Amino acid sequence: METRKLQKLKGGSYIISLPKDWIDKYHLKSGEQITVSEEEDGSLRLLPTIENFEKPLEATLSLEEYHDLRALKYCLVTYYIQGSDRINIVSRKIIPAEQKRQIKQFRAELPGVEVAEEEANKLTFQVLIDPTVFSLESLIERTFAFSLKLQEDAVKALLNLDIPLAMEVLERSSEAQRHYRFTIRQVALAAFNQKVGKKIGVKNCQDSIHFALVVRDLSRLIYHSSAIANHVLSLEGKKIDQEVLNLIKKMSEAAYQMQKNAIEAFLKKDVRLTINVFFAMDYIKEIERAILKKIMEKTTNIDLAITLSMIARDTRRIAGHAVAIADDVMNRILRPYTRNNSSQELEKNC
Helix, strand or coil, X not given: CCCCCCEECCCCCEECCCCHHHHXXXXXXXXXXXXXXXXXXXXXXXXXXXHHHHCCCEEEEEHXXXXXXXXXXXXXXXXXXXXXXXXXXXXXXXXXXXXXXXXXXXXXXXXXEEEEEEECCEEEEEECCCHHHCXXXXXXXXXXXXXXXXXXXXXXXXXCCCHHHHHHHHHHHHHHHHHHHHHHHHHHHHHHCHHHHHHCCCCCHHHHHHHHHHHHHHHHHHHHHHHHHHHHHCCCCCCCCHHHHHHHHHHHHHHHHHHHHHHHHHHHCCHHHHHHHHHHHHHHHHHHHHHHHHHHHHCCCHHHHHHHHHHHHHHHHHHHHHHHHHHHHHHHHCCCCCCCCCCHHHHHHC
């Protein structure tokens, strides 16, 4: 960090010298335009107004480096999440038709991605969605709606041993994961590009962190709801003790309310709702112990006992991630302030 001396001109304006290394890095010359914007903390942000500074992000993957297409897919998804607008997959040889077909299928899991170019040894994906159209809060609210409905239907499939419904929940969870990837991509773009961030409701770096944490925990809620549906598939044709099912139903209802309160607290910046989520975790732990005890008493089939225990575990983890979201809410709302700033906003939220 460097310090610079503020100087006053005769006309009343103030000037400050800029670091030469920064000028050289962006190849700036005397007379070029510099964008100046004020941040929430009072600092000034200087941005070179040059074409190269806002070029689309691009990534290139060499097919020879990936002996397993699953590894290629993982890297492709990661570049997408990090905000790449264009992703090239290249090969020193002709890409076999079947392999190219499988690679093209990857884009089905990435919203807004289409094939932009195709050659014998190259495939280029392009992201066509304008990121500034979707606010982060609206995307989080939509992902939350996915999550709640997934948990509700997964438990319904369990209580009724409805195998088709469980399979449908698994299919829907794939769509929820697509939505998660786009949402976390928005967070990454907001952190990288302040203009995008402002348009989608991200004020500063601290906001980006809070959004990223909430989106991550939402993805875990989706995962554990789909895990419950997956467990249901292994229960086909098996008889489950009604007392065990009743306890699981109670636990699921409590976890459902916890995640609902957590997200509403995040969107409304409501500390009281957040605290309710924290307190509810004690009940979840208590009822999980009761479920495990009842399973041991009533279930002689070891495989069935393990499956029911795993369903209880996934339900507890749903509650745990609701607590994590509640923790994110507290960090979003309860921020320290300087003596020069009023604490009225903080008191209003509390």
